[in-house]
Amino acid sequence: MIKKAIHPASWIPTTWLAMGLPFVALAASSSIMYKNMGISDTKIAFWTSLVMLPWTLKPLWGPVLEMFKTKKFFVYTTQIFTGCLFGLVAISLQLPNFFAISIAVFFIIAISGATHDMAADGVYLNELTPKLQAEYVGWQGAFYNIAKVLSGGLLVYLAGELEKKWGIANAWMTVMGCYGIIMIVLGLYNMKALPTGGVTKKVHSVKEGFDTLKDVMITFFQKKNIWISLCFIVFYRFAEGQAIKITPLFFKATRAEGGLGLSTSQIGILYGVFGAIAFVLGSISAGYFTAKKGLNRKTLLILCAFFNIPFAAYAYLAITLPINVNIIGAAVAIEYFGYGFGFVGLILFIMQQIAPGRYKMAHYAIAGGLMNLGFMFPSMVSGFVSDYLGYKDFFIWVLVATIPAFLITWFVPLSKIEIQGEEIDTVIT
Numbered sequence: 001m002i003k004k005a006i007h008p009a010s011w012i013p014t015t016w017l018a019m020g021l022p023f024v025a026l027a028a029s030s031s032i033m034y035k036n037m038g039i040s041d042t043k044i045a046f047w048t049s050l051v052m053l054p055w056t057l058k059p060l061w062g063p064v065l066e067m068f069k070t071k072k073f074f075v076y077t078t079q080i081f082t083g084c085l086f087g088l089v090a091i092s093l094q095l096p097n098f099f100a101i102s103i104a105v106f107f108i109i110a111i112s113g114a115t116h117d118m119a120a121d122g123v124y125l126n127e128l129t130p131k132l133q134a135e136y137v138g139w140q141g142a143f144y145n146i147a148k149v150l151s152g153g154l155l156v157y158l159a160g161e162l163e164k165k166w167g168i169a170n171a172w173m174t175v176m177g178c179y180g181i182i183m184i185v186l187g188l189y190n191m192k193a194l195p196t197g198g199v200t201k202k203v204h205s206v207k208e209g210f211d212t213l214k215d216v217m218i219t220f221f222q223k224k225n226i227w228i229s230l231c232f233i234v235f236y237r238f239a240e241g242q243a244i245k246i247t248p249l250f251f252k253a254t255r256a257e258g259g260l261g262l263s264t265s266q267i268g269i270l271y272g273v274f275g276a277i278a279f280v281l282g283s284i285s286a287g288y289f290t291a292k293k294g295l296n297r298k299t300l301l302i303l304c305a306f307f308n309i310p311f312a313a314y315a316y317l318a319i320t321l322p323i324n325v326n327i328i329g330a331a332v333a334i335e336y337f338g339y340g341f342g343f344v345g346l347i348l349f350i351m352q353q354i355a356p357g358r359y360k361m362a363h364y365a366i367a368g369g370l371m372n373l374g375f376m377f378p379s380m381v382s383g384f385v386s387d388y389l390g391y392k393d394f395f396i397w398v399l400v401a402t403i404p405a406f407l408i409t410w411f412v413p414l415s416k417i418e419i420q421g422e423e424i425d426t427v428i429t
Contacts, residue, residue, distance in 0.1 A: 016120070055372040064213075081112050
């Protein structure tokens with residue numbers, strides 16, 4: 001149950017803003033930075049995808065967060081630590097071997113970010129009732145993607161403007177420093193604002209600790225319909241992992257290369273204005289939609305369609321190569337609204353179908369880590385596929401790659417969920 005003294009509106013926005021910033025910085029903004037600094041598309045796609053690995057491996061240390069301190073402690077400490085690491089990335093951009101050093105620091109940021117996400121999810125799952133989880137999942141997604149707007153939009157725009165005055169390396173050094181300052185400020189705020197996130201399981205010996213870890217894993221894979229559920233959370237993002245990684249590179253590439261030839265500042269505006277408004281509207285709308293309709297077969301298919309079909313907008317851009325920025329912005333808005341609306345289905349599925357039980361946070365982390373496979377592996381190979389097919393055929397292929405998501409959404413069972421010993425339907429009333 002939610003604690004009356006701490007309203008979710010006082011900590012969900014700042015926590016999910018801090019969750020989104022490092023993820024988007026590594027997954028998208030870094031791609032534009034490295035492209036402007038002369039790194040190849042293939043190298044960018046591979047390495048900026050590989051550093052996302054901690055978000056997949058986080059289940060390996062997720063159960064530890066159930067044993068020590070409070071979930072609140074891990075949230076604000078990782079936010080502050082991540083801020084300091086972004087400062088190191090900023091410094092590394094002035095060095096001759098900046099790519100290797102910055103990638104290494106990004107990997108540490110990913111470990112810190114993955115730890116933060118598990119702890120934040122633990123607070124959310126333990127502090128909110130299922131009804132409130134459904135209502136606030138839209139706000140959760142909205143502020144996660146306000147981070148996406150701030151990271152992939154406003155800060156990218158700032159980098160583009162500063163590049164003209166100070167040069168590429170100095171511009172991105174400033175932007176990475178901004179990431180660091182924002183994360184530290186959020187950490188200091190959440191040190192006061194967050195609820196504890198539930199009682200920590202006390203561990204009195206190393207053996208007891210390993211027994212707990214073993215129990216976490218065994219009980220996870222004993223859940224009903226777990227294997228097909230895992231297939232669902234992996235394949236739901238199969239097309240997204242490819243499209244999201246290549247899209248900013250496609251926007252930046254010259255028209256002779258089959259791209260749109262946009263400037264860094266223009267890309268920032270597209271994500272920061274068109275994408276931002278659309279995503280927030282999509283996320284909030286989906287939260288209230290799922291709270292009212294519940295997570296049944298029909299709503300899950302609707303959410304899947306919203307998530308995947310809008311990738312056709314990027315195929316349209318790759319085929320027609322429009323010059324009008326408003327047309328490009330409209331395509332971005334369509335995709336971002338669908339992304340914001342449809343992603344809620346995946347999050348709510350994990351919350352209500354997989355996470356419930358003794359180890360909510362740890363089981364949510366395991367599912368979230370495996371979900372990231374559906375993003376990371378397609379992202380890693382997307383550069384090779386894009387280079388081989390060209391941008392136009394690549395985005396047509398992305399539409400074909402949405403088929404597994406629709407198939408698994410149709411077949412995945414929706415079990416009853418158990419709350420405080422009572423089974424209830426997945427439809428929320």
